[in-house]
Amino acid sequence: MSDSSLPTPGANFSLKEEIRSYWSGRAATFDQQVGHAIKSDAELAAFQSLLRQSFGAEPREVLDLACGTGEITRALLSLGHKVTGIDFSEEMLARARTKHGDKARILAGDAERLLDDDETYDALVTRHLVWTLTDPEAAFAEWFRVLRPGGKLLVIDGDWINRSWLQGLLNRAATFLRERAGAAPQAADREAFDSITSRFFFRDGLSAERLSGMLRQAGFARVESADYAQVVKAQQRHATLHDALRLASSTRFALLATKN
Numbered sequence: 601m602s603d604s605s606l607p608t609p610g611a612n613f614s615l616k617e618e619i620r621s622y623w624s625g626r627a628a629t630f631d632q633q634v635g636h637a638i639k640s641d642a643e644l645a646a647f648q649s650l651l652r653q654s655f656g657a658e659p660r661e662v663l664d665l666a667c668g669t670g671e672i673t674r675a676l677l678s679l680g681h682k683v684t685g686i687d688f689s690e691e692m693l694a695r696a697r698t699k700h701g702d703k704a705r706i707l708a709g710d711a712e713r714l715l716d717d718d719e720t721y722d723a724l725v726t727r728h729l730v731w732t733l734t735d736p737e738a739a740f741a742e743w744f745r746v747l748r749p750g751g752k753l754l755v756i757d758g759d760w761i762n763r764s765w766l767q768g769l770l771n772r773a774a775t776f777l778r779e780r781a782g783a784a785p786q787a788a789d790r791e792a793f794d795s796i797t798s799r800f801f802f803r804d805g806l807s808a809e810r811l812s813g814m815l816r817q818a819g820f821a822r823v824e825s826a827d828y829a830q831v832v833k834a835q836q837r838h839a840t841l842h843d844a845l846r847l848a849s850s851t852r853f854a855l856l857a858t859k860n
Protein backbone atom coordinates (compact mmCIF):
# COMPACT_ATOMS: atom_id res chain seq x y z
CA MET A 601 0.00 0.00 0.00
CA SER A 602 1.37 3.44 -0.81
CA ASP A 603 1.34 6.17 1.80
CA SER A 604 -0.77 8.89 0.20
CA SER A 605 -2.11 11.33 2.77
CA LEU A 606 -4.87 12.96 0.74
CA PRO A 607 -8.28 11.53 -0.07
CA THR A 608 -8.04 10.28 -3.62
CA PRO A 609 -9.75 12.48 -6.21
CA GLY A 610 -13.19 11.23 -7.15
CA ALA A 611 -16.74 11.60 -5.97
CA ASN A 612 -17.18 13.53 -2.70
CA PHE A 613 -13.60 14.83 -2.76
CA SER A 614 -14.42 18.20 -1.20
CA LEU A 615 -16.74 16.73 1.46
CA LYS A 616 -13.97 14.28 2.34
CA GLU A 617 -11.55 17.18 2.67
CA GLU A 618 -13.95 18.86 5.11
CA ILE A 619 -14.35 15.62 7.07
CA ARG A 620 -10.57 15.21 7.19
CA SER A 621 -10.08 18.75 8.39
CA TYR A 622 -12.82 18.35 11.03
CA TRP A 623 -11.22 15.21 12.54
CA SER A 624 -7.75 16.74 12.33
CA GLY A 625 -9.08 19.61 14.44
CA ARG A 626 -10.27 17.13 17.06
CA ALA A 627 -7.11 15.01 17.16
CA ALA A 628 -5.43 16.82 20.09
CA THR A 629 -8.34 16.26 22.47
CA PHE A 630 -9.84 13.10 20.95
CA ASP A 631 -8.45 10.69 23.55
CA GLN A 632 -9.80 12.77 26.44
CA GLN A 633 -13.40 12.28 25.34
CA VAL A 634 -15.52 9.47 26.64
CA GLY A 635 -15.50 6.21 24.71
CA HIS A 636 -12.33 6.98 22.78
CA ALA A 637 -9.09 6.07 24.60
CA ILE A 638 -9.01 2.74 26.42
CA LYS A 639 -9.03 3.95 30.01
CA SER A 640 -8.82 0.83 32.19
CA ASP A 641 -7.60 -2.78 32.29
CA ALA A 642 -11.26 -3.83 32.36
CA GLU A 643 -11.96 -1.95 29.13
CA LEU A 644 -8.88 -3.43 27.45
CA ALA A 645 -9.99 -6.91 28.59
CA ALA A 646 -13.47 -6.28 27.14
CA PHE A 647 -11.97 -5.25 23.79
CA GLN A 648 -9.70 -8.30 23.83
CA SER A 649 -12.69 -10.53 24.46
CA LEU A 650 -14.68 -8.92 21.60
CA LEU A 651 -11.72 -9.26 19.23
CA ARG A 652 -11.05 -12.89 20.25
CA GLN A 653 -14.73 -13.75 19.77
CA SER A 654 -14.61 -12.08 16.34
CA PHE A 655 -11.23 -13.10 14.90
CA GLY A 656 -10.23 -16.13 17.01
CA ALA A 657 -7.28 -16.53 19.36
CA GLU A 658 -4.50 -16.86 16.75
CA PRO A 659 -2.52 -13.78 15.62
CA ARG A 660 -3.80 -12.51 12.28
CA GLU A 661 -3.02 -9.86 9.71
CA VAL A 662 -5.48 -7.11 10.56
CA LEU A 663 -6.31 -3.71 9.04
CA ASP A 664 -7.65 -1.03 11.41
CA LEU A 665 -9.67 1.20 9.07
CA ALA A 666 -9.68 4.86 10.16
CA CYS A 667 -7.41 4.04 13.09
CA GLY A 668 -7.51 7.62 14.45
CA THR A 669 -5.20 7.93 17.45
CA GLY A 670 -4.62 4.17 17.46
CA GLU A 671 -6.77 2.87 20.30
CA ILE A 672 -8.26 -0.12 18.46
CA THR A 673 -4.76 -0.74 17.12
CA ARG A 674 -3.62 -0.87 20.76
CA ALA A 675 -6.15 -3.60 21.57
CA LEU A 676 -5.18 -5.57 18.43
CA LEU A 677 -1.45 -5.34 19.24
CA SER A 678 -2.09 -6.54 22.79
CA LEU A 679 -3.37 -9.81 21.26
CA GLY A 680 -0.30 -10.27 19.05
CA HIS A 681 -1.96 -9.37 15.74
CA LYS A 682 0.11 -7.92 12.91
CA VAL A 683 -1.59 -4.55 12.48
CA THR A 684 -1.84 -2.00 9.70
CA GLY A 685 -3.73 1.18 10.60
CA ILE A 686 -4.87 3.69 8.03
CA ASP A 687 -6.44 7.10 8.45
CA PHE A 688 -6.59 10.22 6.28
CA SER A 689 -5.85 12.70 9.07
CA GLU A 690 -2.12 13.31 9.59
CA GLU A 691 -2.87 14.78 13.03
CA MET A 692 -4.58 11.56 14.09
CA LEU A 693 -1.84 9.43 12.53
CA ALA A 694 0.90 11.36 14.36
CA ARG A 695 -0.71 10.37 17.66
CA ALA A 696 -1.06 6.73 16.64
CA ARG A 697 2.59 6.66 15.55
CA THR A 698 3.75 8.20 18.84
CA LYS A 699 1.83 5.52 20.75
CA HIS A 700 2.90 2.50 18.75
CA GLY A 701 6.21 3.36 17.04
CA ASP A 702 7.15 0.56 14.68
CA LYS A 703 4.97 -2.04 16.43
CA ALA A 704 2.23 -1.29 13.87
CA ARG A 705 2.30 -0.10 10.27
CA ILE A 706 0.46 3.25 10.46
CA LEU A 707 -0.28 4.71 7.03
CA ALA A 708 -2.12 7.62 5.51
CA GLY A 709 -4.91 6.56 3.20
CA ASP A 710 -8.55 6.75 2.26
CA ALA A 711 -10.66 3.96 3.80
CA GLU A 712 -13.11 4.23 0.89
CA ARG A 713 -10.43 3.58 -1.75
CA LEU A 714 -7.82 1.14 -0.53
CA LEU A 715 -4.58 0.63 -2.40
CA ASP A 716 -3.94 -2.88 -1.08
CA ASP A 717 -3.92 -5.93 -3.34
CA ASP A 718 -6.93 -8.25 -3.31
CA GLU A 719 -7.07 -10.70 -0.38
CA THR A 720 -4.36 -9.00 1.71
CA TYR A 721 -5.86 -9.26 5.21
CA ASP A 722 -7.35 -11.94 7.47
CA ALA A 723 -9.49 -9.37 9.27
CA LEU A 724 -10.61 -5.76 9.18
CA VAL A 725 -11.89 -3.70 12.07
CA THR A 726 -13.31 -0.22 12.08
CA ARG A 727 -14.77 1.85 14.90
CA HIS A 728 -16.88 4.96 14.38
CA LEU A 729 -16.07 5.36 10.69
CA VAL A 730 -19.05 3.86 8.89
CA TRP A 731 -21.56 6.51 10.02
CA THR A 732 -19.36 9.18 8.34
CA LEU A 733 -18.75 7.43 5.01
CA THR A 734 -19.54 9.39 1.86
CA ASP A 735 -19.82 6.29 -0.35
CA PRO A 736 -20.43 3.21 1.82
CA GLU A 737 -21.22 0.92 -1.11
CA ALA A 738 -17.83 1.61 -2.65
CA ALA A 739 -16.14 1.27 0.75
CA PHE A 740 -17.77 -2.09 1.54
CA ALA A 741 -16.82 -3.43 -1.90
CA GLU A 742 -13.22 -2.40 -1.21
CA TRP A 743 -13.23 -3.99 2.25
CA PHE A 744 -14.63 -7.21 0.80
CA ARG A 745 -11.95 -7.16 -1.91
CA VAL A 746 -8.95 -6.88 0.43
CA LEU A 747 -10.17 -9.67 2.77
CA ARG A 748 -8.95 -13.21 2.26
CA PRO A 749 -11.57 -15.95 1.85
CA GLY A 750 -12.95 -16.74 5.30
CA GLY A 751 -11.88 -13.25 6.43
CA LYS A 752 -13.84 -11.21 8.98
CA LEU A 753 -14.95 -7.61 9.13
CA LEU A 754 -15.84 -6.17 12.54
CA VAL A 755 -17.74 -2.87 12.39
CA ILE A 756 -18.21 -1.00 15.67
CA ASP A 757 -20.51 1.95 15.29
CA GLY A 758 -23.74 3.54 16.41
CA ASP A 759 -26.64 5.81 15.62
CA TRP A 760 -25.53 9.29 16.62
CA ILE A 761 -28.51 11.01 14.98
CA ASN A 762 -31.67 9.34 16.33
CA ARG A 763 -32.44 8.92 20.01
CA SER A 764 -35.33 7.22 21.75
CA TRP A 765 -37.25 9.25 24.32
CA LEU A 766 -35.14 7.72 27.11
CA GLN A 767 -31.85 8.24 25.27
CA GLY A 768 -32.82 11.90 24.73
CA LEU A 769 -33.44 12.31 28.44
CA LEU A 770 -30.11 10.68 29.32
CA ASN A 771 -28.32 12.87 26.79
CA ARG A 772 -29.80 16.06 28.27
CA ALA A 773 -28.92 14.91 31.79
CA ALA A 774 -25.35 14.17 30.64
CA THR A 775 -25.02 17.66 29.13
CA PHE A 776 -26.47 19.29 32.27
CA LEU A 777 -24.12 17.39 34.60
CA ARG A 778 -21.15 17.97 32.33
CA GLU A 779 -21.74 21.72 32.25
CA ARG A 780 -22.27 21.78 36.03
CA ALA A 781 -18.90 20.04 36.42
CA GLY A 782 -17.33 22.78 34.22
CA ALA A 783 -16.10 20.30 31.58
CA ALA A 784 -15.60 21.38 27.96
CA PRO A 785 -18.30 20.42 25.42
CA GLN A 786 -17.85 16.94 23.91
CA ALA A 787 -17.88 18.01 20.25
CA ALA A 788 -15.85 21.09 19.40
CA ASP A 789 -16.84 23.26 16.42
CA ARG A 790 -20.54 22.40 16.37
CA GLU A 791 -21.13 24.35 13.16
CA ALA A 792 -18.58 22.34 11.14
CA PHE A 793 -19.91 19.13 12.71
CA ASP A 794 -23.52 19.90 11.75
CA SER A 795 -22.47 20.95 8.27
CA ILE A 796 -20.59 17.73 7.48
CA THR A 797 -23.05 15.37 9.19
CA SER A 798 -25.91 16.83 7.14
CA ARG A 799 -24.09 15.57 4.02
CA PHE A 800 -23.04 12.10 5.22
CA PHE A 801 -24.62 9.17 3.39
CA PHE A 802 -26.07 8.08 6.77
CA ARG A 803 -27.27 11.59 7.66
CA ASP A 804 -30.58 10.09 8.86
CA GLY A 805 -28.75 7.72 11.20
CA LEU A 806 -27.09 4.34 10.92
CA SER A 807 -28.90 1.22 12.11
CA ALA A 808 -27.48 -2.28 12.52
CA GLU A 809 -30.33 -3.60 10.35
CA ARG A 810 -29.59 -1.31 7.43
CA LEU A 811 -25.86 -1.89 7.70
CA SER A 812 -26.39 -5.66 7.80
CA GLY A 813 -28.34 -5.52 4.54
CA MET A 814 -25.69 -3.40 2.84
CA LEU A 815 -22.87 -5.72 3.94
CA ARG A 816 -24.77 -8.73 2.57
CA GLN A 817 -25.30 -6.78 -0.65
CA ALA A 818 -21.52 -6.21 -0.81
CA GLY A 819 -21.02 -9.99 -0.83
CA PHE A 820 -20.52 -10.92 2.82
CA ALA A 821 -21.99 -14.38 3.33
CA ARG A 822 -22.84 -14.02 7.00
CA VAL A 823 -23.50 -10.90 9.07
CA GLU A 824 -24.18 -11.28 12.78
CA SER A 825 -24.18 -9.01 15.78
CA ALA A 826 -21.16 -9.00 18.08
CA ASP A 827 -21.26 -8.29 21.79
CA TYR A 828 -20.18 -4.64 22.03
CA ALA A 829 -22.20 -4.14 25.24
CA GLN A 830 -19.33 -5.74 27.20
CA VAL A 831 -17.06 -2.86 26.11
CA VAL A 832 -19.62 -0.14 26.88
CA LYS A 833 -20.22 -1.61 30.35
CA ALA A 834 -16.48 -1.61 31.06
CA GLN A 835 -16.24 2.01 29.84
CA GLN A 836 -19.13 3.04 32.09
CA ARG A 837 -17.57 1.41 35.17
CA HIS A 838 -14.62 3.86 35.03
CA ALA A 839 -16.51 6.92 33.79
CA THR A 840 -17.86 9.99 35.57
CA LEU A 841 -21.64 10.00 35.96
CA HIS A 842 -22.12 12.40 33.03
CA ASP A 843 -19.88 10.29 30.78
CA ALA A 844 -21.64 7.07 31.81
CA LEU A 845 -24.98 8.71 30.94
CA ARG A 846 -23.58 9.91 27.62
CA LEU A 847 -22.48 6.37 26.77
CA ALA A 848 -26.04 5.19 27.42
CA SER A 849 -27.60 7.98 25.37
CA SER A 850 -26.95 6.50 21.91
CA THR A 851 -27.46 3.09 20.31
CA ARG A 852 -24.03 1.49 19.99
CA PHE A 853 -23.53 -1.82 18.21
CA ALA A 854 -21.02 -4.10 16.53
CA LEU A 855 -21.53 -6.33 13.50
CA LEU A 856 -19.31 -9.17 12.39
CA ALA A 857 -19.37 -9.99 8.68
CA THR A 858 -17.70 -13.04 7.13
CA LYS A 859 -16.44 -13.49 3.56
CA ASN A 860 -16.82 -17.04 2.20
Ligand SMILES: C[S@@+](CC[C@H](N)C(=O)[O-])C[C@H]1O[C@@H](n2cnc3c(N)ncnc32)[C@H](O)[C@@H]1O
Binds near residue numbers: 619624666670728732
Ligand atom coordinates in the same frame (compact mmCIF):
# COMPACT_ATOMS: atom_id res chain seq x y z
C1 LIG B 1 -14.50 9.13 15.27
S1 LIG B 1 -12.87 8.97 14.70
C2 LIG B 1 -12.56 7.27 15.13
C3 LIG B 1 -11.09 6.92 15.26
C4 LIG B 1 -10.81 5.48 15.70
N1 LIG B 1 -11.38 4.53 14.76
C5 LIG B 1 -11.36 5.23 17.08
O1 LIG B 1 -12.42 4.62 17.19
O2 LIG B 1 -10.72 5.65 18.06
C6 LIG B 1 -13.08 8.90 12.97
C7 LIG B 1 -11.76 8.73 12.22
O3 LIG B 1 -12.05 8.39 10.88
C8 LIG B 1 -11.11 9.03 10.05
N2 LIG B 1 -11.71 9.00 8.70
C9 LIG B 1 -12.96 9.45 8.34
N3 LIG B 1 -13.18 9.18 7.04
C10 LIG B 1 -12.06 8.56 6.57
C11 LIG B 1 -11.68 8.03 5.31
N4 LIG B 1 -12.50 8.09 4.24
N5 LIG B 1 -10.47 7.47 5.18
C12 LIG B 1 -9.62 7.42 6.23
N6 LIG B 1 -9.91 7.89 7.46
C13 LIG B 1 -11.12 8.45 7.62
C14 LIG B 1 -10.92 10.38 10.69
O4 LIG B 1 -9.74 11.00 10.27
C15 LIG B 1 -10.90 9.98 12.17
O5 LIG B 1 -9.61 9.68 12.61
